[in-house]
Amino acid sequence: MSYLTATTLDQALTTLAAGPVSIIAGGTDWFPARGDRPVTGDLLDITRLPELRGVSQTDQGWRIGAATTWTDIIRADLPAAFDGLKLAAREVGSIQIQNAGTIAGNLCNASPAADGVPPLLTLNAEVELCSANGSRVLPLSQFLQGVRQTDRAQNELVTAIHIPAPPADSHSSFVKLGARKYLVISICMVAVLAKIESGRLTDIRIAIGAASPVAQRL
Structure with missing residues (x-):
């Protein structure tokens, strides 16, 4: 087993192209999933790639680097349409997990x-x-293709999440049901985004998680 640390994106992609390797960012899902089993394969640490971290506005909307932590998202200056994402970020484990866990890791864990x-x-x-x-x-x-299944090929690295500019005057929220208030796996969760236009809700978007193999837009 080798623990490899990439310092450039090209280096990380070259490592992936060379053969099977497990990608580690926060590792907050990957390491607990191992249980008592020994680590036998090579690990690729991508936490030192600056181009994979941060939230920025683009001409088309917003870009969130793959290694951006949940704490980074909570602290980011984002419009009200992202309030639901920030509420979800505050629900990810403990503050220590939010400081280490990454948005792309959450998606790749599936x-x-x-x-x-x-x-x-x-x-x-x-x-x-x-x-x-x-x-x-x-x-x-x-x-997202199923439980613990994604469309990422073995030689691919998730580098960013792109979000088109939300409608003006749109707001969002998020709530989840669990067996207790803190540090809990969801029984069910709901995210809603809607535009407020002339006192009415338009462009209503609802998504449900933990109720099917893959979260669904309704």
Whole structure:
């Protein structure tokens, strides 16, 4: 077993192209999932890639780097349409987990109860994947294919989440039901985004998580 640390995106993609390797960012899902089993394969740490971290506004909307932590999202200056995502970020484990866990890790783990997925679905999020051969972007709903299953190829790295500019005057929220108030796996969760126009709600988007193998837009 080798623990490899990439310092450039090209280095990370070259490592992925060379053979099977487990990608580690926060590791808050990957390491607990091992249980008592020894780590036998190689690990690739991507936490030192600055281009994979941060929230920025683009001409088309917003870009969230794959290694952006939940704490980064909570602290980011974002419009009200992202309030649901921020509420979900505050529900991800403890503060220590929020400081280490990453948005792309939450997606790549592909748990039906991943807190970040429903609000991202209401934001029409897209996933950017890169390999040594190029890059592609696909809707989050296509990226997630089942329980612990995604469309990421072995030689690909999720590099960013892209969110088109939400409608002006849109607001969002998120709520989840669990067996207790804190540090809980969701029994069910709901994210809602809607535009307020002339005192009425329009462009209403609702997504449900933890109620099916993959979270669903209704």
